[in-house]
Each structure stands twice: as C-alpha cells, then as structure tokens.
Amino acid sequence: MKKKIKQCIIILLAVLLLPQNIAMAAGTVRSNESVILSYSGHIQKLGWVDSKNNGERLGTVGSGLRMEALKIQVKNIRGFSGDVLYRSHVQTYGWENRWHKDGEVSGTEGQAKRMEAVQIKLTGDLKRLYDVYYRVHVQTFGWLGWAKNGGTAGSEGYAKQIEAIEMVLVDKGDPSPGSEEYSFLNAQTGVGYVTHVQTMGWQDSRTNGQEAGTVGLAKRLESIEIELKDSPYGGDIEYKSHVQTYGWEEKWKKSGEKSGTEGQAKRLEAIRIRLTGEIEKHCDVYYRVHVQHYGWLGWAKNGEEAGTEGFAYRMEGIQILLLPQNARTFDSSVSFINKNIVEEEVPEWKLSDIVTDLEESKCNVNTAVELYNTVEGTDDDVICQYSWRNNTTQESGSIGQVIAGDSVTWTPVISGNYTITVKAQDKLFRTIEKEMEIQVVRDSIGKDEVFFTAHRGLSSQAPDNSLPAFELAGQSGFDSIETDVIETKDGVFVISHDNSLSNICGVNAKISDLTYEELQDYNTYHISLGANVGKYDDYDLRIPTVEEFLEICIQYGCIPQLDAKNLNSFESVERLYEILCEYGLQDSSIVTSFNNLYLQSLRELNPNITLTYGVDSTGYLDYDWLQNYNIGVSVQYNNVLKNNFSELNERGIDLNVYTVKDINTAKVLIDKGVTSITADRILWE
Incomplete structure (x- = not known):
C-alpha cells in the first residue's frame, strides 16, 4: 500500500514538473480564455x-x-x-x-x-x-x-x-x-469585362468596378463580354443586353460570350447580369451604367435591369462588381428608366428649404451638422444628394445621398463660408435644387499651434524692416522675424526690401549706389513710410544693418530669417553666412531665396541650417530637388488657401505661407494643415 502511494506521488510530481508549454498543449486553449x-x-x-x-x-x-x-x-x-x-x-x-x-x-x-x-x-x-x-x-x-x-x-x-x-x-x-x-x-480575381465602343473597337479588359467604355465622348457601347476570373465556386455569370432595333436578347450569354452587336452601329441601351450555380449562394453582382443625357444611373444587382428602354439613349460606360454577399450596400438611386413609366401621369412635387439642427447658420469646425429636406406632393421616393462648397478655399465635396425626409450628417473640418446644396431627384429624373449658407468657425488660435514669423518685423505696428518693427516683434513673442538683406556699394549688408530708396525714404537713390558711410546720414536716409511712422525719430528709422537685426533676434530669442533674394553673387551669400557664424547662428537661422543655386551653396556649407525656397506657386515645384537638399517652401498664402499641398506633406517638405493679414484666414490655413505662417500682425489670441 505504501509503495502504491509513493508511486502516485512520484507520478503527480512528474506531471507538475512538466514544462508549461507541454502542459498547455495537452488541452484546448480558447482565445477568449488566454491570448x-x-x-x-x-x-x-x-x-x-x-x-x-x-x-x-x-x-x-x-x-x-x-x-x-x-x-x-x-x-x-x-x-x-x-x-x-x-x-x-x-x-x-x-x-x-x-x-x-x-x-x-x-x-x-x-x-x-x-x-x-x-x-x-x-x-x-x-x-x-x-x-x-x-x-x-x-x-x-x-x-x-x-x-x-x-x-x-x-x-x-x-x-x-x-x-x-x-x-x-x-x-x-x-x-x-x-x-x-x-x-x-486584383486583376486576376473577381469579374472581368471588355466592351466594344463606337469608332474605338474593343477596349482593354477591366475588372472589379473599373470603368469600361467612355464618359464625355458621346460614344455608344455596342457589345460586351463578361467572365468570372479565378472563381472559387462552381457556377457562372450570365448577361443579356437591350440592343437598338432588336430589344432584349432572347438568350442569356455567359463565360465571355459576346452580348450585343459588332459592325452594325447598334447601341446598347440596357443590360441585366446575374450569377448562377454555387456562386449565386455566396456572392452578389452589382453593376451600373452611364447613359446618354442621364449620366451614371444607380447600381443594379443580381439580374435587375440597368439602363433605359424606349428613349433611344445609348449606354456609354459600365462598371461591374463581384463581391461576397452583403459586403456593402448602395444608395437607392434609380438604375433603370422605362419610357412607358415616364409617360404615366406623375404628380408635381415641392422641396422644402434645407433644414439643420443649428440655431443659427453657424457652427464650429468638427461639429456634426444634421441636414434634411422634406417633400410635398408625392408618395414616391425622392433622392436628395447633398454637397458642400467652401467659398473661402474654393474646395468642394459630397456629403451624402438619402431619401427626402431622412437626414444626412456633415462634419466640416476646415473653417470658412460654406454653401450647402441639395439636389433632389425623382424616379423620372426631375430635379429641384436648394442652397443654404453656413459659416464654419474655429476656436481662437493658440500661440503654440503654429510657428509664427513676423513679416519684416511687426509691420502692422511700425514701418517695414525698421528697428522698431523688429523690437515690437520680439516683444510680442514671435518665433521668428523675417527681413530682407541687400548690399551697399562697398559691400555692407543692410536691411531693405527694395534697392530703390524712393518708396522707403522718399529719396531718388539706390542702396547699391551708396556707401555705408553715405547711408548713415539718417537725416537724409531714413524710413519715411509705414505704420505709425510719426511715433519714431529719424535715428530710430535709419536703415539697419544685418548685425543690428541679428542682435535684436538674439535679445528676444527669435530665430532670424534672412531673405537673400537681393544678393547678386555666391561670394555675397558666403559672406552673409560668415556673419551668421560670427554670431553663432549658423545652425539656428533661416535663409530664404528665390535663387535655388544660392540655397544649394548654403546647404553645401552647412547641413543643419534651415533653408526655404521662395515661390509664387506650388504648381511647378521640383520635389526631388527639395528633398535631396532638404529645403522647405515658402509660398503666398492664397496659393495654399485654394489649392492642395498634399505632395509636400507626403514628401516631408516643410511649408511656410506668407503674408497673412487676418485671423480668419489664418484659422482656415491651420485647419488645412499649415503649421508655419508669416504674418504682419499678431494672430494668436
């Protein structure tokens, strides 16, 4: 008896000492109990x-x-x-x-x-x-x-x-x-189809929802062939067409057989497509057609008719999708229009104005807005297609499509003044449109949301490129101060946007024709135009040197941003860089130029200095060059406000916009993803 007990104890110990993974393998491990x-x-x-x-x-x-x-x-x-x-x-x-x-x-x-x-x-x-x-x-x-x-x-x-x-x-x-x-x-799975188009003949094969035929060329489809590609199920895909003169084909075609005609100049007007056999139990086939006068009709499904009958309108394009059953749903737009139905008496109907859940026609960015319309005079479904247009950025898009009386939700992500449009359409394609205006606003701009640069100093409060403007920008907390560099006759770098002093000092002279000593006559050469010019004396409004500008930036912890567009040689660019080095600012300054070769030479001098290429438009940029030399882009804000700059983001190229003069514009730019703004005034709140 004692021997048996001892044997049991040994067996029990052996089991307990088994490696944990072996013990687990002995039983079934349920996912919801462990992993x-x-x-x-x-x-x-x-x-x-x-x-x-x-x-x-x-x-x-x-x-x-x-x-x-x-x-x-x-x-x-x-x-x-x-x-x-x-x-x-x-x-x-x-x-x-x-x-x-x-x-x-x-x-x-x-x-x-x-x-x-x-x-x-x-x-x-x-x-x-x-x-x-x-x-x-x-x-x-x-x-x-x-x-x-x-x-x-x-x-x-x-x-x-x-x-x-x-x-x-x-x-x-x-x-x-x-x-x-x-x-x-992919191209080897699902459904494949090829169309014969007026004057063009047979086109290349299309698959899985791709458009076959043409849109906008007024070309008729004359024939179509459809087949399953690498199907995992038994069964087939069958189809028949409604052909000019002949009407509906009597027999269903299948497996790449031709439906329609070739060489007879006969248009396809409608089509039906269905699945048979085992695949019918597992999949749905969807299809829609582009029809003369109507454009794209709604999606038909599993043998339903798509197109028109009795109008003599041509099919011009088609899309076909083979998907697992219930993979998705489509809107309830009309997929087939029969003239006999259209000619029946259908009552007139009226569409209400657009209704929202807003107390006023105003909302904040990222607020969900409910929109709907009601219809009077018909019991039939009326389809309402809602769209938006941002009149500030000129961008537009679709909101959604619902049956009249049902609501659709719109969530604007960019501030601006919007026009909301609803296009209501009945089964006869009779259409009524309504519009409403909504102002979309955002909360105040935080100082840390954006990298803010003062354009020629705080030029809304003091004259451009003046020492008072630079002082005010530093005191106001701008991240960076931008200015323009130009050379005197004897090669001294001073601050001025223009070479001519006529618009700055009211003197008919050029900086490049004057020595620095001559320019120091501030009684003659001082800034005489600009914001609050009367508050400052002639000495305060003298033409500053680059060194004076840099010292103000250092005093207030602002990053100096030097626009070198007025420099006339590579030697001048290198001398300007040497001054930055003397002040220890070579790695913490920004240099901007419209001359790409100047920027290349600076990049060769220093891999860490921030460089920005000044451009009028983002439409003709050499993205590869910008990436290779690690150079950002500075562009006029209107060009960004009304255009897409996604490729800059995708390539990791920094973007700055200039010169923003009002808070609402800044808010729209920030909503669009801009993170660096040059402004002539304080925009944060």
Whole structure:
C-alpha cells in the first residue's frame, strides 16, 4: 500500500514538473480564455485610435477615411512562445519589405498614404495552437472575405483604401468566422469585362468596378463580354443586353460570350447580369451604367435591369462588381428608366428649404451638422444628394445621398463660408435644387499651434524692416522675424526690401549706389513710410544693418530669417553666412531665396541650417530637388488657401505661407494643415 502511494506521488510530481508549454498543449486553449490579439490603427483625420481586441472593428465604415498605419500585439500568452507578424501594401510604395511585430508601426504616418492590403501570420506555439483570421472593409468594395494565416486581405491595382479591419484568433482547426472567398481582389480575381465602343473597337479588359467604355465622348457601347476570373465556386455569370432595333436578347450569354452587336452601329441601351450555380449562394453582382443625357444611373444587382428602354439613349460606360454577399450596400438611386413609366401621369412635387439642427447658420469646425429636406406632393421616393462648397478655399465635396425626409450628417473640418446644396431627384429624373449658407468657425488660435514669423518685423505696428518693427516683434513673442538683406556699394549688408530708396525714404537713390558711410546720414536716409511712422525719430528709422537685426533676434530669442533674394553673387551669400557664424547662428537661422543655386551653396556649407525656397506657386515645384537638399517652401498664402499641398506633406517638405493679414484666414490655413505662417500682425489670441 505504501509503495502504491509513493508511486502516485512520484507520478503527480512528474506531471507538475512538466514544462508549461507541454502542459498547455495537452488541452484546448480558447482565445477568449488566454491570448488577446490587440490592434490599433492610424486613421485619416483621426490619428491613432483606441486599441481593439479579438474581432472588434477597427476603423470607420461610411466615412470615407483611409487607414494609414496598423500596430498589432499579442497579450497574455501565458508563457508559450510566438509572435504575430504583419505587413502592409501601401500607396506608392507597394508591399513593405519586412514583417513587423510587437506593436511596431506598419504603414505610414504623416504621409497621407492609404493602406491597400494586409498580411498577418503567427509564429512559434501561437502558430501551432491558433489560426489568425482577418478581413478588411475596402473603399467601393465593402467587406471582403476572411483571409487566414498570412493570406492577403484587401486589393491591389485599384487604388482603393482600407477603411476598417477585423481580426481574431481561432483555435487551430476550428471553423472560420465567415466566408474565406474573395478576401483579396486584383486583376486576376473577381469579374472581368471588355466592351466594344463606337469608332474605338474593343477596349482593354477591366475588372472589379473599373470603368469600361467612355464618359464625355458621346460614344455608344455596342457589345460586351463578361467572365468570372479565378472563381472559387462552381457556377457562372450570365448577361443579356437591350440592343437598338432588336430589344432584349432572347438568350442569356455567359463565360465571355459576346452580348450585343459588332459592325452594325447598334447601341446598347440596357443590360441585366446575374450569377448562377454555387456562386449565386455566396456572392452578389452589382453593376451600373452611364447613359446618354442621364449620366451614371444607380447600381443594379443580381439580374435587375440597368439602363433605359424606349428613349433611344445609348449606354456609354459600365462598371461591374463581384463581391461576397452583403459586403456593402448602395444608395437607392434609380438604375433603370422605362419610357412607358415616364409617360404615366406623375404628380408635381415641392422641396422644402434645407433644414439643420443649428440655431443659427453657424457652427464650429468638427461639429456634426444634421441636414434634411422634406417633400410635398408625392408618395414616391425622392433622392436628395447633398454637397458642400467652401467659398473661402474654393474646395468642394459630397456629403451624402438619402431619401427626402431622412437626414444626412456633415462634419466640416476646415473653417470658412460654406454653401450647402441639395439636389433632389425623382424616379423620372426631375430635379429641384436648394442652397443654404453656413459659416464654419474655429476656436481662437493658440500661440503654440503654429510657428509664427513676423513679416519684416511687426509691420502692422511700425514701418517695414525698421528697428522698431523688429523690437515690437520680439516683444510680442514671435518665433521668428523675417527681413530682407541687400548690399551697399562697398559691400555692407543692410536691411531693405527694395534697392530703390524712393518708396522707403522718399529719396531718388539706390542702396547699391551708396556707401555705408553715405547711408548713415539718417537725416537724409531714413524710413519715411509705414505704420505709425510719426511715433519714431529719424535715428530710430535709419536703415539697419544685418548685425543690428541679428542682435535684436538674439535679445528676444527669435530665430532670424534672412531673405537673400537681393544678393547678386555666391561670394555675397558666403559672406552673409560668415556673419551668421560670427554670431553663432549658423545652425539656428533661416535663409530664404528665390535663387535655388544660392540655397544649394548654403546647404553645401552647412547641413543643419534651415533653408526655404521662395515661390509664387506650388504648381511647378521640383520635389526631388527639395528633398535631396532638404529645403522647405515658402509660398503666398492664397496659393495654399485654394489649392492642395498634399505632395509636400507626403514628401516631408516643410511649408511656410506668407503674408497673412487676418485671423480668419489664418484659422482656415491651420485647419488645412499649415503649421508655419508669416504674418504682419499678431494672430494668436
């Protein structure tokens, strides 16, 4: 008996001393009991959002915001080995060269680049115990199927952004969370189609929502061929067309057969497309057509009619999508118009003014605004398409489309004066438009929100480029003071925007024709024009030297910004740099020039000095040159206010705008992402 007890004790001790990973392998480990898959994402406009766990949705659906970066971690792994590895397919760059792990960033930050596809896999004991499943919501396509263990989720070749992602660990061999088909779309998957176009003949093949045919050229579609590409299911795709003269084709075509005519100059007017067999149980086929006079009609689905009948209107373009069932929904716009219905008596209707939840036609930036209209005189659905235009920046965009009576939400992200437009349309394409004005404002500007530079000193309070203007800028707390450098006849650097003194001192002379000694006659040569000029004596308003300017900047801790556009030689540029070195400012100054060769020579002298290329427009920049020499851009603010500068951001090129004269303009620029402003007055509050 004692021997048996002793044997039991030995066996029990042996079990307890087993390595922990072996003990765990003996049983089933549920994901919700141990391992936590934690993931967070960097979302357009939102930045990094809170982490999600084990199957929760990360990102947005319906907001049109791209996912730009992803971090994944495994938590609570209870002693066994393994990592989760992941990598992304990123706009412009393609697939990342290496796999990331342990919360490293996959994708980009601050470059406005969309993630287009992702791969995730496990290693070590995690790989042995679990399968990792993940799926993505993609622009246009919606939710794709679930990918697994390193498979690809997303799309490639369509420039479509990932907008949301879900991922989950499942015990090895357990069923997947849903369909695994069509988790990834490229030119070799989904649906392919080719069209025959008037005068152009057969076009190149299109896939998965790409536009086939033409838009704006008044060319008829004459024939179409459609086929499934690399389908994981049995079954087929079938289609038939409504053809000029002949009407609807009697037989369904399939598998790349030609629907329509060739060589008969007959237009396609409408089309039906459907799935058959096993694939019909798992997928939906969506399609819409661009029609003469109407433009793009709404999306049809699974055999519905798309186009027109009885009008003799040509189909000009088509898009076809093959997606997992319920991957997404489309608006309820009319996809097919039959003349017989149009000719029936349809009552007239009236559209109300746009209604909002604002007490006044005014709101703050990033405030959600509810918009809606009501209709009188018809029980039929009237589709309301809402759009916005920022009259301050000249930018515009779509808000959304709903049935009249339902509300749509608009969240402006840039301040300015907006026009909101609703275009209401019934099934007969009769249209009524209404507009309203909304002022979008932002809170006061904080001093630390932007790098502020005083333009020629605080020139709204004292004359341009005067010692009082520089003193006031320093006392007011500007980060930097900008000025213009020019040489006297004997090579002394002084401060003046113009060579001619007629507009500065009222004297018909040029600085380049005077020696510095002559220019020191401040009774003759002093600034006589500008803000509050009468408050200062002639000595205070003398033409300053560069050294006097630098000493004021040092006194108040302001970064000196020297505009070297008036210098006439490389030797002059080098001598100006030597003065900065004498004051120990060679690494903490900004030099601006419209001469790119001057900037190159300064960069060769010092890799740390801040250089800015002055331009009138961002439309013709040599981005590669700016990147290679690490040179920023300074441009007139109106050019930025009404144009996009995303490529500068994407390439990491610094941008400064000048010369901003009012707070509201500054607020709009800050909303657009500008972080460096040159101003002639104090703009912060």
